Amino acid sequence: MLSRVEWQKKSGKLTYVDLGVTRGKPEHLASGWIYGIPDTFPNQIPDSWYTDVGFRWGKGGGGQLGRPGQRGWVVSLDDYKGRLASALTNYKTCRAVGADFHINVHDLWGTDHAGGKTGKWPGDNGDFSDYDRFVRQLMADVAPNMDVSHVTWDIWNEPDIQPYFWVRSAQQWMDLYIRTHKAIRANPALDKMKISGPVIGFAPGPNNAYWTSWLPQAVGNKTIPDYYTLHLLGGLGDIAYNPQYALGSLNNLLTKYGAPSRQVFVNEYAAAAEMVPSSYIWWISRLERHNLFGMLANWLGGTQLHDLFGGLLTKQRDPGNYTATDYAPAAGYPVYKYYGSSMTGLRANTTGSADRWLDVYATIGSDKVRILAGVKVHTGTYAVVVRNLSAVGYTPNASVDVVTWSFDGESTKKITGEPARRGTTSYRVVDDAITIAVIQTANHTGWAFEIDVRI
Template identity: 25%
Template structure:
């Protein structure tokens, strides 16, 4: 119950106004508290685990707070990876993979245990981290694919079955390589080299571990939508053809997307689902194993020529109010899309991550925290209104219906008024709201005084790139 014995109406209206400040027509938003839909899906996975910066940073508490459901392992401890990558755990590519002495699991074991201790599942990427420097060291095709596949089996035995002094971490999902279409930073070989490596490894895993899930190709570019028609890249078309021809299992199809438009994830996923179904992969699930905000749709600032203030601004936008609003709107847009799992890049102190190098949560972390609140209120409520790619809304309630959480995200670079109406409330004129805002100046840290809803309605003034987090409950008299 919201206590409202004393509050100043004018202070409340500073955050929640009953009229618009700029005279613009408000965006109409409706929550129907009487209509419960299927629950929100916990698809807010991330790349990389909580132990970072040479062991001086432990984000485990934050991962638990956010309820991170799944952690995909790629670019771990980038740019100097010392765990997970094949060159770390199987350092001599010519060694006998049947011998425990050929492996170095110590650091990776500790890293994996820390991930599992947060309660998250693991997607283990078998392969190498990205190499941006001109001289490539580890992203070459293995000289002996069969030996490499056998080494992957040794990793799985160690991690899941306790082989070679190992663990029993029950890791089910194994992804073969990362972005083999990203040449030469992730793969210096040909398409054919990757297709052979995938088929060899996937078949080996299926033979020895038939209950595990194997997938790929973790493509950086899956294709384009042209006039409503999906055109996959030649690499993707060939990969699927080769999986059929070589009888290679494909339990999940993994892909990546960095974009300024949160609606792009659903549109692309629906196109991928249609493609997989048409080509005979109806049982293959869809895994978005990397996603994030790409300001203005440009990578230029991440190139050497973009270093300096331009790059600093690039990452400020990704981790700031723009990126936070985008992250929330994207997680909402994915809910009803055929995306089975999704992993934000990244959860750790990586420049794209949820934390600064010194483990300070960014605004994107707070957006994840707001999404977690929807998950904690298990009854998803029907919502309507909003503007695709501009204003998004979601709501959920406790099972006993004594509290409703409403999130509204404004992605526009200018302020936007929004008229919210909540139908089907059982509390009549006792319904009130407390609002927390995230924008360029706030981090959900200054809740408004409670405001009584006027016949279930209230108008918000949403600043540029902002999220309104509303808690609606009966007010005390």
């Protein structure tokens, strides 16, 4: 009969933390989100809510603002200015807490007010003149009002997700991308600003015509962006949207078309069903392992889109009251706070489970080894094997006390407290390793394990 550990290994339910291999200091690569920042400055959310999660990057452009004077360039210059004001206040908030800012340019244009298939889109009838005026205006507004070394221009969002952000041909969008990239790079005031693209909604692959058409054209026109962007918003078990496989697919395309490597930015990650601690931890773990920059997707709407950190926060009384300031943590905030504030020192090498449901992120601090473990919206019996304990001072056959914490929130609307201490379990070192059981009975629960450092 197989032992439990042997069965878990055979079933693909083991993850590994190797304390003998480190990967540099924590940089909170997954601590960002799109929108989620109130359009006020100084910001109505106190700075500590940002800094405690190690906030690295935000993104905005006035999306879903619908009042006259806030509907985007496609309606009028004044409506563009209303959306620009939103973007500028979000930028100021990001910089005030040390984060970089990405401009959601399609929202400044106003795709949500463009009128659908019968409306007005850049390049209609081969005429980009109005769009070119828009780009020149935005460049003129960005250069004196932003530190462009901390800004990224996101050329156009999800042209393949029709009819929401684009309702014209793929080639018309590619023409837009190429002319925008060239216009930005011809402007010396924006030399230090980064460009991201292609911002395609579906995952890269040999059968995705947007990717296989855009990439050779970007290479041929010398318009490769500074960041390759991925949106990973698929189904829970859809392997194409798993960062490991999406990155592999992208690299295959880069090789095929002779494109240079770049930093990959997953500037939207996690589907709506994944806004729970188990999944947040899974995404953090995957992004960190592959050194991918990440911004959490935002599935809220209306004024809540411009508030609540994309669902990491709620409010004591009414989260729909935009001007209220009684902020409180929702399900995900304690996870990101632990990730951003407690996980210090050096990142340890990790391996996710072979069945792809459990993943881990670990750091070795001066006081403790800290491990986050998340079974992505799934249940079952799993385990974390911690190897090379001698690297943190444990001798053969030593006893290792592991303190377990649980993150139990299950809603972006409900207030969630601090992680709950679930007790201490002692393990005996065998072959310089211990195996920590993860009994996942509630699919939303996330876990943290702490081990004292003895050197």
